[in-house]
Amino acid sequence: MLNKLLTTGIFLFLSCFSIWAQNKENTEKPEAIPDEVVVDSIIKIKKTINPLSPAKAAFYSAILPGLGQAYNKKYWKIPIVYAALGTGIYFYINNNNEYNRYRDAYKSRLAGFTNDEFYLDANGVELTTPRVTDDGLRRAQKLFRRNKEISLLVTVGIYALNIIDANVDAHLLQYNIDKNLSLAPHYKINERDASSNLGLTLNFKF
Template sequence: MKNILYIVFLCFFHTAIFAQQDTLTTEKTILKNKELLDRATDPLAPSRAAFYSAIVPGLGQIYNRSYWKLPLVYGGMGTSMYFYFHNQKQYQLLRDDYKRRLKLGSAYDRANERFGQLDDDRIIRAQRQFQKSRDLCLVITLGIYILNIVDANVDAHLQQFNVDDDLSFEPSFQFNEVNQSYQFGMTMRYKF
């Protein structure tokens, strides 16, 4: 008799624990869905996402829960900034070498200098090339930064867009066996 009571007690206790966990999971799911619904109907969400991305690049994507875009934002900006600093360093080295040539004149030792094998015209052209590349990298960085802001704004707008099955558009392609050709058509469906 005691064994049966223990078994009934353990079954009841086991059921109560899992029922409580299931209730907590359901409540968490409801709260999460309510949070997503509130954000999807929030008219300020796009401007908030754009503001966050303007403050810290990628923060708007985190706000929109588009985490896969973060490596694109930071990879693009990091790569262009790397090449910006590389081109700036090369430009400074060439400029310093050219200034040294002008200052020393005929006492300039071409054999011991880094760019000694280049004549003055080539040094000037190389400076201009590195300067153009540096400026282009800065423009690319700014473009990626602006694109990051626009993407966060558009992504937040699109989260408010209704994509239910009640509204659908389906292209259809059918093969006509009589004249051996394809027929193209469209189906638009709206359910109330």
């Protein structure tokens, strides 16, 4: 009986000593705080979408053609815009000048004069009969007036396309073109009946 009590007492003493030693070690060696936090490289912060960007691009192109393309950083489109607008304006001015020539000559003949430019040859000598008749002057006025109106419509259309292009480009720049999201056609031959299968494959990687 005495031996059991002695053995039990020694066991309890050793257990208490072990617990006290562990508590002391925990208090003397606290856990070290990491110097830096490493962020997982998989997480990527994407560029925020500006819903007003298309409206701004269209507004800039309306104020000054090509300015919306510059806002979208599509600088190579600016010379195309000005070349197209310049061509339309050139043909409008040219047709307008020709229309005024024939109109002035026709008005001069209606007033009874025979000294318009079509009564003169290449050397400036006055002719007895004009190079262009009155009916020819009327037809020329109709022709150049129609060409002038078409040139004006084309120029206005190019100006409108300049605005639309800037707006659409700003929309497309905000679309998701991540490599993890792809849509590609696929072509596969069926080995059983030697037929071909054509379709589209949509891949989305998380």
